[in-house]
Amino acid sequence: MKYNPLIHHRRSIRLKGYDYSKAGAYFITICCEDRINRFGKVSGDEMILNQSGTIAYNEWVNLAERFPNFELDVFQIMPNHMHGIIVLSDQTTVGATLTVAQEEDKIKMATARGAPTIADIVGAYKSIVSNACLQLFKSHNKTMGKLWQRNYYEHIIRDERAYQNISNYIINNPGKWNEDKFHL
DSSP states (O other): OOOOTTTOOOOOOSOTTOOTTSSEEEEEEEEBGGGOOOSEEEETTEEEEOHHHHHHHHHHHHHHHHOTTEEEEEEEEOSSEEEEEEEEOOOOOTTTTOOOOGGGHHHHHHHHTSSOOHHHHHHHHHHHHHHHHHHHHHHTTOOOOOOBOSSOEEEEEOSHHHHHHHHHHHHHTGGGGGGOTTOO
């Protein structure tokens, strides 16, 4: 069914009035469209990345170079989604380390407004991974389709206990893959 604004009412799942460029820790989950296993497989308690999974992994690591207020923390690429903790710092030198690549124009525009938000970072990540995976599919004469589902899940981590629980969940995610709500 085609989108009809009179029938479909998309509500934001973000905390109303919250500044998502604010320093702090955020738990992020990004899912593949239709929960298709795109990034590899779980064998035993270990995630085995395929080429697309390696792209997703490397681009998450590269976010620390693209966004000066982004600090790399615990993350896990899974077969059809990824979990990560984004830590934003109070760093104000926005855009100083951005490269000139054409695909990063959106990042520059977002950072020109001020400190990048979680949405800016996740949007850039999804775009960069999608483009790289599309090139990979094209090099194998395959059609990729849509890589990511619309939006992403986020949770503001408010204390050390929550951080520890979420970190453990992310680290242990491959070992609990058969019980995971994203496992089809």
